[in-house]
Amino acid sequence: MRSIRIWARLLGLRDTVVEDVRVNDAGEEAEVVVSVRPNWRTRDRCGICGRRSGRFDRGGGRRRWRAMDLGTSFCWIEADAPRVSCARHGVVVARVPWARHDSRFTRAFEDQCAWLAVNCSKKAVAELMRCSWRTVGTILERVCGEARLKVDLLSGLTSIGIDEISHQRGQRYLTVVVDHHSGRLVWAAPGRDRQTVLGFFDQLGEERCKEIESVSCDMAGWISSAVAERVPWAERCVDPFHVIQLATDALDEVRRELWRDARREKNLTLAKDLKGARFCVWKNPEHLTDRQVAKLSEIQKLNGPLYRAYLLKEQLRQIYQAATPAEAEQLLDGWLSWARRCRLPAFCKLARTIKAQRQGILAAVRLGLSNARVEQINTQIRLITRRAFGFHSAHALIALAMLTLSGLCPSLPARVN
Numbered sequence: 345m346r347s348i349r350i351w352a353r354l355l356g357l358r359d360t361v362v363e364d365v366r367v368n369d370a371g372e373e374a375e376v377v378v379s380v381r382p383n384w385r386t387r388d389r390c391g392i393c394g395r396r397s398g399r400f401d402r403g404g405g406r407r408r409w410r411a412m413d414l415g416t417s418f419c420w421i422e423a424d425a426p427r428v429s430c431a432r433h434g435v436v437v438a439r440v441p442w443a444r445h446d447s448r449f450t451r452a453f454e455d456q457c458a459w460l461a462v463n464c465s466k467k468a469v470a471e472l473m474r475c476s477w478r479t480v481g482t483i484l485e486r487v488c489g490e491a492r493l494k495v496d497l498l499s500g501l502t503s504i505g506i507d508e509i510s511h512q513r514g515q516r517y518l519t520v521v522v523d524h525h526s527g528r529l530v531w532a533a534p535g536r537d538r539q540t541v542l543g544f545f546d547q548l549g550e551e552r553c554k555e556i557e558s559v560s561c562d563m564a565g566w567i568s569s570a571v572a573e574r575v576p577w578a579e580r581c582v583d584p585f586h587v588i589q590l591a592t593d594a595l596d597e598v599r600r601e602l603w604r605d606a607r608r609e610k611n612l613t614l615a616k617d618l619k620g621a622r623f624c625v626w627k628n629p630e631h632l633t634d635r636q637v638a639k640l641s642e643i644q645k646l647n648g649p650l651y652r653a654y655l656l657k658e659q660l661r662q663i664y665q666a667a668t669p670a671e672a673e674q675l676l677d678g679w680l681s682w683a684r685r686c687r688l689p690a691f692c693k694l695a696r697t698i699k700a701q702r703q704g705i706l707a708a709v710r711l712g713l714s715n716a717r718v719e720q721i722n723t724q725i726r727l728i729t730r731r732a733f734g735f736h737s738a739h740a741l742i743a744l745a746m747l748t749l750s751g752l753c754p755s756l757p758a759r760v761n
Contacts, residue, residue: 357441363381364379376417397429397430404425444486456756457469457483466481481736485737498549501523504524506521506541506560518738519540520721524713527717529746531547532745538566582707584664590694590697601690614647629658663676676705724745724748
């Protein structure tokens with residue numbers, strides 16, 4: 345086998361002619377520079393669309409692309425970088441078969457960076473691959489962008505979950521969309537407002553919006569208004585966790601108000617009992633310890649308002665344990681009737697909120713949908729952020745999240761999944 349073919353095989357170069365190989369020993373570390381050119385099938389093509397185009401000029405002359413290291417030595421691919429005149433994209437740098445457009449690294453180098461970033465911290469990837477931390481982020485964006493062009497993640501969506509997650513200090517959020525059937529992250533974008541959600545539906549398109557049957561989300565108005573505008577026929581399912589959380593918050597507001605009244609009246613014994621009662625009224629009955637059961641029995645005898653608030657919270661939980669949707673609707677209507685006349689301001693306010701969200705709550709019970717899958721994705725995104733020691737760019741975080749949670753991660757070079 346000729347030496348140039350050995351070098352092409354060693355570097356994983358396809359549709360490429362190796363012209364020369366030289367080793368530079370001038371610095372502390374040796375560098376291997378491989379001079380190449382595209383073969384006749386791949387030369388003079390648009391760097392963006394790959395369409396055969398006329399040569400415009402020689403561009404910036406010779407360029408280098410960083411390849412995967414050869415042992416402990418840097419390796420560079422060197423070639424001419426002419427520009428072509430594309431009918432669609434204008435004057436652009438010609439495509440080369442060993443690298444992506446507008447990149448200073450070979451495909452194999454970027455694919456290995458992306459695979460490592462999915463499986464370990466970005467800081468470790470930067471040290472192992474001997475590139476900067478920010479460079480890893482831009483590589484992830486390029487690899488993810490190319491992968492998303494090959495796979496249509498928005499195809500066949502019928503049931504989705506929408507939620508937000510904070511990714512930096514200073515109230516910076518991402519909006520994420522998850523497919524309930526596959527459990528995969530299918531879309532994410534910076535922002536937490538109505539326009540961000542409308543941007544998702546714009547990208548989905550009018551025809552595919554008609555296929556959406558159900559949407560799970562919390563009670564945020566910026567999500568519900570966008571869903572009602574673009575997919576009014578879809579059933580909006582209110583996440584059960586957020587409903588019960590509101591009831592728990594109302595219960596705790598009642599407990600704190602009673603504690604403040606006891607402090608004002610100098611009833612320190614009652615104030616101490618109320619402060620110690622918070623865990624037994626928070627927890628579900630099946631998780632109470634013997635001591636907490638005794639404490640709850642004491643509250644039932646001595647503190648009617650707090651025990652009434654506890655029962656309201658527990659009856660709201662029973663809605664999601666009903667045997668049939670009809671039974672759940674009956675329980676919800678009964679709860680609303682009781683909450684409106686319970687003489688507890690926190691629960692009277694909650695009753696108005698629950699009444700406004702009644703259809704969404706019953707839809708969640710009927711379809712068995714919640715935001716559990718979305719919260720799982722959010723937990724994994726937090727883990728990705730923590731493992732990478734943070735991100736300078738939201739787009740780099742989105743790229744790594746899509747590679748990790750959407751099945752877009754490339755295989756290692758010269759390996760087959």
